[in-house]
Amino acid sequence: MENDGPRIALSERHTIPGSGGSSERLKTKPEGTKGEFDHVMDKVSTEQKPDKAAAPAKDLSQVKSPLKFSAHASQRLTDRKIALDSATLQRVNDAVDKAEAKGVEDTLVLTKDAALIVSVKNRTVITAMDRGSLNGNVFTNIDGAVIV
Numbered sequence: 730m731e732n733d734g735p736r737i738a739l740s741e742r743h744t745i746p747g748s749g750g751s752s753e754r755l756k757t758k759p760e761g762t763k764g765e766f767d768h769v770m771d772k773v774s775t776e777q778k779p780d781k782a783a784a785p786a787k788d789l790s791q792v793k794s795p796l797k798f799s800a801h802a803s804q805r806l807t808d809r810k811i812a813l814d815s816a817t818l819q820r821v822n823d824a825v826d827k828a829e830a831k832g833v834e835d836t837l838v839l840t841k842d843a844a845l846i847v848s849v850k851n852r853t854v855i856t857a858m859d860r861g862s863l864n865g866n867v868f869t870n871i872d873g874a875v876i877v
Contacts, residue, residue: 794852796822802845802854809859811843817877824875825849833873840877844868 763771796818798806806813813821821838828836829849838845844863846855858866 793826796825796847797851797853799853799855802857805857809857809862811857811859813843817841820877821845824877825852828873828875831873835871837868837871837874838877839874846871
């Protein structure tokens with residue numbers, strides 16, 4: 730590979746500062762002396778130390794994500810005019826937690842107004858139907874049921 734740009738050659742009289750190649754040394758503070766940056770960092774770290782007793786640290790593996798709704802489930806909820814209020818959604822979320830604790834992968838969650846098939850692993854509602862349409866239906870591919 731050929732380089733046509735200008736070349737710079739370092740002779741013995743040209744040295745890089747701080748490289749030890751010259752008698753000129755960089756200014757340093759005496760050992761054990763703190764600089765301005767060190768003082769600022771000390772001040773910040775002592776002022777902003779969180780009180781560990783006030784708020785216990787959360788284990789992030791225990792934080793549950795909220796339920797998601799597949800496009801299919803969202804469409805079924807709309808078509809069948811099923812409304813899930815926040816209290817019902819919280820009960821469904823708790824039901825999914827219970828199913829997960831028991832090792833269930835896909836569960837049927839029965840609420841006052843609806844039946845929801847939920848993938849526990851993905852925390853996703855797969856499909857939904859209103860309680861009035863449940864008679865005579867067979868639910869397959871589930872390994873648990875939670876009634877809320």
